[in-house]
Amino acid sequence: MIDADSERTRRTFLRGLGGLGLGLAAGAIGALGWPDVRQVLARETKEASDMFEVTKTDAEWKALLTNEQYLVLRHEQTEPPFKNAFFDNKKPGTYRCAGCDLDLFSSQHKYDSGTGWPSFWQPIDANAVRTKTDYKIIFPRTEVHCRRCGGHLGHVFEDGPKPTGLRYCINSASLKFVSA
Numbered sequence: 001m002i003d004a005d006s007e008r009t010r011r012t013f014l015r016g017l018g019g020l021g022l023g024l025a026a027g028a029i030g031a032l033g034w035p036d037v038r039q040v041l042a043r044e045t046k047e048a049s050d051m052f053e054v055t056k057t058d059a060e061w062k063a064l065l066t067n068e069q070y071l072v073l074r075h076e077q078t079e080p081p082f083k084n085a086f087f088d089n090k091k092p093g094t095y096r097c098a099g100c101d102l103d104l105f106s107s108q109h110k111y112d113s114g115t116g117w118p119s120f121w122q123p124i125d126a127n128a129v130r131t132k133t134d135y136k137i138i139f140p141r142t143e144v145h146c147r148r149c150g151g152h153l154g155h156v157f158e159d160g161p162k163p164t165g166l167r168y169c170i171n172s173a174s175l176k177f178v179s180a
């Protein structure tokens with residue numbers, strides 16, 4: 001499990017409420033004596049807006065980033081495999097967030113996954129990235145984003161090498177490489 005189970009359950013719960021229609025859900029839960037859903041949602045919204053240290057408007061990100069960086073980091077697009085800057089980069093160094101320069105991955109944890117995207121078996125630091133569940137292609141995947149600016153990086157899968165068994169499949173466009 002990547003996410004804490006309680007966090008995943010809470011998000012799934014809130015997503016479910018969205019599907020029901022909030023007015024109906026609020027009434028039903030109120031009758032059962034659960035916490036007022038409007039308060040829960042207000043708290044959730046506040047957490048979401050407070051979550052990242054670096055925040056910019058969409059227009060500011062667009063001005064700051066290249067088109068590829070913008071589409072990947074801010075709109076969760078995926079670059080083509082084998083046609084990106086770092087999938088085959090074997091130089092020692094550090095991969096930073098292209099949005100906010102936070103150190104995210106190290107060449108020490110990079111390996112050739114054969115997928116055509118830069119792949120790492122762990123982030124440079126447990127606190128460098130965050131994850132959330134992504135349902136874009138029907139079955140759930142675990143999305144990976146920068147802890148500091150929230151920029152989308154890629155996904156993490158549980159078919160990586162030892163010692164973690166994880167494969168962080170990352171878009172080159174979300175990264176800046178700094179040689180050691």
Ligand SMILES: [Zn+2]
Nearest residue numbers: 097100146149
């Ligand atoms: Zn960042």
